[in-house]
Amino acid sequence: MISKLRAAGLTRRTFLKSTAITAVGASMPSITLAAGEPIKIGFLAPLTGAVAAWGKPGLDGCMIWAERVNAAGGIELEDGKHPVEFVSYDNEYDPAKARTGATKLIREDGVSFIMMLGGDTWPGVQPVADKTGMLFSTLLPSDLSPDSTTLLAPAEVHPIYLVTGVDYLADTFPDAKTVVICAQDDALGLPSVATYLAAFEARGIEVLEEPLLFDPATTDFAPIVTRMLSSNPDIICLDTCYSDYVHPICEQLFQQGYKGKMISATADFYDQMIAKTSKEFMEGFIFQFPDFDDPALSGDNINFEDANGFYEEYAKRHPGQWGAVSWEYASIMDLWKAAAEQAGSADPEAVMEAMKEGGTGKHAFGDAVWWGTELFGIDNALVGDWPVVVIEDGKAVIKGFKSIPDWYDQHGDLLIKHMQAYNQMYDQRG
Incomplete structure (x- = not known):
C-alpha cells in the first residue's frame, strides 16, 4: 500500500x-x-x-x-x-x-x-x-x-514567546552568564525546555547541566532546588512549570538562600509567592504574562x-x-x-x-501573522509581539514588547535543532 x-x-x-x-x-x-x-x-x-x-x-x-x-x-x-x-x-x-x-x-x-x-x-x-x-x-x-x-x-x-524574556534578561543583565533549567516532564514542559535552550544558546548563556525534568506527581521540591543550586548558576529558569510547582520551588529557592536571577513562563498569583518569600526576593522576577491594569495595555497597538x-x-x-x-x-x-x-x-x-x-489577524498585543509551517507544519498560529513582564516593588510591570517573528528569522535553526533533540517537532510527535 x-x-x-x-x-x-x-x-x-x-x-x-x-x-x-x-x-x-x-x-x-x-x-x-x-x-x-x-x-x-x-x-x-x-x-x-x-x-x-x-x-x-x-x-x-x-x-x-x-x-x-x-x-x-x-x-x-x-x-x-x-x-x-x-x-x-x-x-x-x-x-x-x-x-x-x-x-x-x-x-x-x-x-x-x-x-x-x-x-x-x-x-x-x-x-x-x-x-x-x-x-x-x-x-x-x-x-x-x-x-x-x-x-x-x-x-x-x-512556547516560542519565551525567547523574548531571555532576550530581555541578556540585554538587561549581561553579567548573568550561566543558567540551570527545571521542568515537569510533559507536553507543556518539554517544548518549553527546547525553546529556552535555543534562546540561551542564541545569547551565549551557558546551560550548566542537562535540564532537570521531574515527574508531574512531584510534591517535595527541596531536593530538586538543592540539586539546581549545586552548580551555583547566575539564573534559575522555571520553564513552563505549573503554578503548583513554581510556588514551592520559589519558596525553596528563598529558604536555601538563592540570590540570582529568575525567569519563568508564568508567575501566576505572584502576590502569594511574595507572601511566602519576600518582596526583595521576588524583585526582578522575569515572566511573560501581564496584569491588565498595566498602562502599556491602553496603547494603540493593543x-x-x-x-x-x-x-x-x-x-x-x-x-x-x-x-x-x-x-x-x-x-x-x-x-x-x-x-x-x-x-x-x-x-x-x-x-x-x-x-x-x-494571512493576518488582530492579536491582543498587536497585528500578527498566521505562521508556523516550518515549526508546526501548518500556518495556524497567530504570531507577532509578546510582552516581557518583570516584578518591580511587588507588582508586575510590562518592560516592553518584543517581536517573535524577528527572533525566529535570526535563530529559527537553533529552535528547530533543540525541538528535534526533544522529539517535539510536529513530524516527531505521536
Missing part, C-alpha cells in the same frame, strides 16, 4: 491528511440557529486539579466577556443578533475525559466552537476534531500539525478592548485569582466574534476562513 502511495506522489502523512479532510467534509457539524437563539461556545479545559490555574480563570474571564458582548446586543450574523453562551466541561487535564467532553459539547450541546488549553489533552480530542470538522483552539501551538487542520492557536504562542476595565472587573469578582489565562480565552473570543460577524455565520468552516483571511 505504501509503495503505491509513493508511486502516486503521496506520502503516508499526506494520505492520512487527505482522508481526514474527506471525513471532515462528510461529518461537518451543521450550525443552524433560530432567530435570537444563543450561540454556544464550548470551554473544554481543566477546571479542577493541578492544572486548573490554566483553565478556571479563563472561564471566569469568558463570563465577563460574554456579559459585555450580550449587553451590547450580542453577535450579529446574517439573520440578526444572537447572545453568546459558554458551555464548560472539566477535562481535569485527562485525554480520555477531554475526548468525552468534546463529543458531548458537539453532539449534545450543539456548540459552534471549542476552546482548549491543549497539551496532553489534545491527542484525546484530535480524533473527534478529525471526524466532525469542529473548529478548536489551543493555547499551545506545539499541539499544531498538518494533520489537525481545524485546530488554531490564536492567542498564546507557547487589540483587547478596554483591557484595564476588564482587569478591574475581574479583580473585583475574583480577587487574587488573576493569572496567565484570565484574558487569553476572552482574547480568542474577540477574534472568533469578529470572524463570525464577517462571515455572517457561526459555521466552523466559515468562521475559520474569515479568521485567516489575508
